Amino acid sequence: MRIALFDSGIGGISVLTEAVRQLPKEDFLYLADTLHVPYGSKPKEQVKQHILEAMKLIVQEPVKAVVIACNTATSIAIEELRSSMDIPVIGMEPSVKPAVEMSRSSGKRVLVLATPLTLRENKYNELVHRVDDMSIVDSLPLPELVEYCEALNFDPDEIKTYLRDKLSAYSLEQYGTVVLGCTHYPFYKRILAELLPANTRLVDGSRGTVKRLKDILEQGSLLNEYGQGDVHFLCTSHDEAYIHKMKKAYQIFLAQIEEPSIPE
Known part of the structure; x- marks a missing residue:
């Protein structure tokens, strides 16, 4: 079976x-x-x-x-x-708990990337409330990344332009861990790693x-x-x-x- x-x-x-x-x-x-x-x-x-x-x-x-x-x-x-x-x-579920544990000693924040629906759901918000006792978790929806993936679009220049725009509002040096909270997102792990500060951890479930x-x-x-x-x-x-x-x-x-x- x-x-x-x-x-x-x-x-x-x-x-x-x-x-x-x-x-x-x-x-x-x-x-x-x-x-x-x-x-x-x-x-x-x-x-x-x-x-x-x-x-x-x-x-x-x-x-x-x-x-x-x-x-x-x-x-x-x-x-x-x-x-x-x-x-x-x-x-x-998004790997918020291990990400928070990784960040305890570093003093860095955690950024969760996921779909809008995941981030709206009680299940996600209850998870964050339960494990984020230091209030270090931020969330960013990336719905278009799913569409890129479904189109098998892995063009590094186009994807980098999109991600730079989405991440531009964040001081990335504050983040020690980025959670890939949608299973489409690991396809772009290497591109994300190039945009994030060195030694930023990328985790998924x-x-x-x-x-x-x-x-x-x-x-x-x-x-x-x-x-x-x-x-x-x-x-x-x-x-x-x-x-x-x-x-x-x-x-x-x-x-x-x-x-x-x-x-x-």
Whole structure:
């Protein structure tokens, strides 16, 4: 049986590559809700309905666990999904807690980059309230970065111009850690690293999410010893061109993580 990963588009491929790295003997199914991408700027109830509809496609497949590889989808629908599905459902949230812990000794602030909908949700704001006892967390929505990613636009000059404009209101020297609170954003990790002061940490939730997945599979004796890291791509629009795009994005991200690492 496969492990399913779900996102509105190709962003969750950043989580998929981490899952393949940590669980090389598992096989995977990746579903993108291409009929409704992007989620981050849409009304909450509308997005929730899209997520629940997409889950109907996933449960038709032989899967043993689902990773909601999307911070926005997690914030909106994770409790309902867990109560309605009889397999483990693992969600994501911006890595605010570890970012705050990293900043305790440095005196630096934390900047969270995410979609507008994630930043508006109670789940995110309750998380910040719970862990940000030093009031050092700031938030910045970057909805257009999702659109760039969906278009496979990785042109460094264009992306740098966009990010410089968005970051221009911030004194970047104040920040020791930047949280990538949308799974599309790690595709631009290297470009961000070039714009931020040296030694600024860039963190996202992929590693912790996949570790949680691995722990749950171990506890349920569900780990696969015979898989080969095979990935099957699906999308809600049943669009072969988009499936080709997902495969291309997967290869792009694999190539990126094989390059020398940046601070995390």
